[in-house]
Amino acid sequence: MKCLVTGISGFVGGYLTEFLIKKGYEVYGIDQSGNLVKGAEVLQADILDKEKVFKIIKDVRPNQIIHLAAQSSVRRSWDNPELTQKVNVDGTRFLLDAVREAEINSRILIVTSAEIYGVPNGILITENHSLKPVNPYGESRLKQEKLIEEYKEEYNMDIVISRSFPHMGPKQLNKFVCSSFAYQIAMIESGKQEPVLKVGNLEAVRDFTDVRDIVKAYYLLINSDSNGVYNICSGNGISISEVLKALLCFSNRKINVKQDPNKMRPSDIPVMVGNNSKFVNLTDWIPIIPIEETLKNLLDYWRKKAF
Template sequence: MNMTPTCLVTGIGGFVGSYLADFLHQQGWTVIGFDRSGKEIPNTITHKIDLLDKDNVYSLVQKINPQYIIHLAAQSSVKVSWDKPEETININVEGTRILLDAVIHAGIQNTCKLLVVSSAEIYGPPQQVPMNEDHSLNPINPYGQSRLQQEQLINEYIQKKNLQIIIARSFPHTGPGQLPTFACPSFAQQIVHIEQGKQESIINVGNLDAQRDFTDVRDVVKAYYLLLTKVNFGVFNVCSGHAVAMKDILQQLLHESTKAITIQQDPARMRPSDIPILVGSNTKIHQATGWKPIIPLSQTLRDILNSWRN
């Protein structure tokens, strides 16, 4: 019997996927990835595949016969979800349904454990902070609604089809390599462009009063690994438990900069409905796995800035 666990990671070409592949490889796991882009990931066998391509997903899941699946593939931008609500639902809900059906079709529902990544956007406006996993679910944007539908679908499969699925409700996470459609890398990229003379000394920003709970992506992938290996079922927040205002994040980055920079609010960067504060409780995951984030935000921000400089 092969003692090396095989883990299938969907959306492996995304921001989190490459960190996860690297971490799992360090644990001695065999990592196989699905990705629409077909991007090459070190130490990983990657299949170029669209999750909505049912026949292809079915045959590959059967062929790979994974012990573990981590489902990252998603349309995960709130901003994009306002422009493309149907596509967001299709990728996040139908894509998940096809993957779960593929597990059943391959007959591996008793031997394969799945971790599906959801989002804190599922909670909507906080009734109390920090939000724990029992907080009511009132998403206020199409992305959050797609995650709610995804979780409802998963619960159906757990109850009716006996699948082993853990849900990770991830709060915002960031780190080097994240696309500048997200706030932290956007700030950093603009600062570096100003330092290099490619942009005038004005940084364009959205709502700086919003407070968010950020975790470093390198801590997040450890959380996913620990959930998969130490837990059998349940919903778990993956978060730092601390809120920080976007203006404070921007100030930390500006403090590291070599130039004097003016801040300018850009209406195009304001979201139609922005939750003022989003902060989670990580008590449940800590009790179940011992996980807690260890990389301070100041370090994460410095690393993001340096990755744009290089």
């Protein structure tokens, strides 16, 4: 079984590749950086390079495609909404056009985001929730999903969508909140940063899942028979302040916490917690790694980098 992973050199791509190889897959990757990923054949290409993407699809002829390549930062989407839309919408269009023009019937999983929902009108967000994104990143994901539905209807393409809620784990970039906290603690412990940890909004509540549980979910979803839309999430909410408290408990250093206006989002959703019952009913998937273990693993990763 050949699987092509776009954005393979990113945070999720490495974990996904490792998981797929253990399942006996032949893994290929598209990535702008061209960085090596153990066990995979990585082909350097920008997802916006339509001709290069088509050539890769035509040459590899994958049975399955998992589309991770994206501009995935909410903060960056405010700084550059045009690029966010271009990567997330046009990049998806070029990929789907390449599959169609290469005349192959690949099974495709496209990963979008819970940011598509906007401010929730209930406690747990289901897939039937209204789609009213409140930031350029979420808007790009909504346009992406509309494009996908058009291609499914017009060309009968075999596509399933994951609306992924936040995930974390070792190797995550420190521009994301949990990794930022862990990185700063590690730098403070190593003496490379003053004992002041800068934070943004600590009141927000989010639904976090370990990346190692996430990649198992993606494997189960692409190997299902469904062409639907599924929330991939833990179904449990935790405030950012609780995340910070848990990480600080792993350190013996006295650390002061200071709010940094630069880390505040122009528009932040107070609570975002998903309902995963539709996906669980489809696959029997259950996230098994406790958040405390994930946070400890994340902090230990940055400690190794810092010392």
